[in-house]
Amino acid sequence: MASKKTSSRKPLLGGAAMLLTALAFFLFLPGLNTASKATRLTVHKKMGARAIIDELYRSRSITSKWPALVTITIIPRVHRVKPGRYTIPPRMSNFMLMYYLHTHPQDEVRVTLPEGIDLRKTARILSRKLDLDSAEFMMATADRNLLLKKGITAKNAEGYLLPGTYDFAWASTPEEAVGFLVGRFRHFYTDSLKQVTAQRGLNETALLTLASIVEAETPLDQEKNLVASVYLNRLKKNMRLQADPTVQYALGGAARRLYYKDLAAGSPYNTYRHNGLPPGPICNPGAASILAVLNPANSNFLYFVATGKGGHYFAESLTEHNANIKKYKLTLSNTGH
Incomplete structure (x- = not known):
């Protein structure tokens, strides 16, 4: 009797081994479900795992959704993906694709903030370049806790956002963007x-x-x-x-x-x-x-006035200043303004 029971289990064990082998093949074989060339993925804030997989399918990073869904079901940890823009290498396995998104830094975006712009113009530029709401950015610039943390006693961060060209994570929060720019000023403003x-x-x-x-x-x-x-x-x-x-x-x-x-x-x-x-x-x-x-x-x-040619005339007295104003007006009339 014992020998019969033992022999009856062999097909079950063999079937389990075959299933595990197929599963490993399915999860870890490169290129089985992924694109043959690099693709791009955009993950917005509050997107869940299923929405991310839908986006992977729409961007043709994967050819079918269910293998990726099975992957995150079996290995749930890898479904946590931070908001951002990602460049996905070609021919990854299902597991490596999800692990890559789980661990890889998001793409950065280079943004230039010109000298002399105020908070509202800064907000507009950042909202065009990043996944960031301009109204929320303005709120962050006046956040008391954030300002005090950055050593600012003023009512807002006007003047403290040092202009320049910077690389931002595309999914930067308003608080992160404000903190980064104030940090650039703090770095510049040495002892x-x-x-x-x-x-x-x-x-x-x-x-x-x-x-x-x-x-x-x-x-x-x-x-x-x-x-x-x-x-x-x-x-x-x-x-x-x-x-x-x-x-x-x-x-x-x-x-x-x-x-x-x-x-x-x-x-x-x-x-x-x-x-x-x-x-x-x-x-x-x-x-x-x-x-x-x-x-x-x-x-x-004590005085200055535009030259009409891009610069300024400077004067020590009001008499000299009035003469410079006449020169400025003459320049404008000669140029048809």
């Missing part, structure tokens, strides 16, 4: 620069506020230290800064030509009506503008 700031009689907010005005006044790095000297000289003499960009910021909306009535805007950012610096930065200044405030030109200039 030696902090010492110079104190020697100039400025604090961090005042430095960034004045640098943001310099940034908004001129795109030319070679004259930023002259513009900085004008405003520092005016501050020393208790003269109002009368900086047009602060009025633009007070008015909000797109930049436009200013009229005399605009100079009466009641905002505390309007430096035509209020002495001293405005309450905070009006944009995010670049490194050159920050350094210009810390190393201004040694000048007695």
Whole structure:
């Protein structure tokens, strides 16, 4: 009897071995269900495993959905995939495909944030390039806990998002993006620069506020230290800064030509009506503008006006300044503006 029972189990054991062999073949054979060339996959926030597999099928990364579903059922750990954009190598096994997505870093996106843009323009650029909502980014820039964690006592992160070209993870959260950009400023703003700031009689907010005005006044790095000297000289003499960009910021909306009535805007950012610096930065200044405030030109200039050719005329007296205004108007008339 014993011999009969033993012989009756052999087919069962053999069948199990065959099943395991087929399963291993099915899970681990390269190229069985995956594309023969590299493909791309986009995983949005809150996408579940089945939605990701649907996307793999739509992007032709896999030829059939059920093998991938079986894979994540047998090995559930690999179904956890972070949001992002992935480049998937060709001819992977079902298991290696899911393991790759589970462990591989997502693609990065190179984003350029120009000098002098404010928070809203920064939000628009990032929302176009990343899987990020601009409104949520704006909320993150005013998040008290995040700001305090980054050492910012101002009401928002205006001025602290150092412009530049950076690589972001495509699925960066608003908090991660804000934290990264503030971190770039913190890296730039070294202890030696902090010492110079104190020697100039400025604090961090005042430095960034004045640098943001310099940034908004001129795109030319070679004259930023002259513009900085004008405003520092005016501050020393208790003269109002009368900086047009602060009025633009007070008015909000797109930049436009200013009229005399605009100079009466009641905002505390309007430096035509209020002495001293405005309450905070009006944009995010670049490194050159920050350094210009810390190393201004040694000048007695109190005024400047556009040349009409890209730069500015500088003057020490109102008489000289009025003469420069006439030169500017003459240039405009000669060019048909």
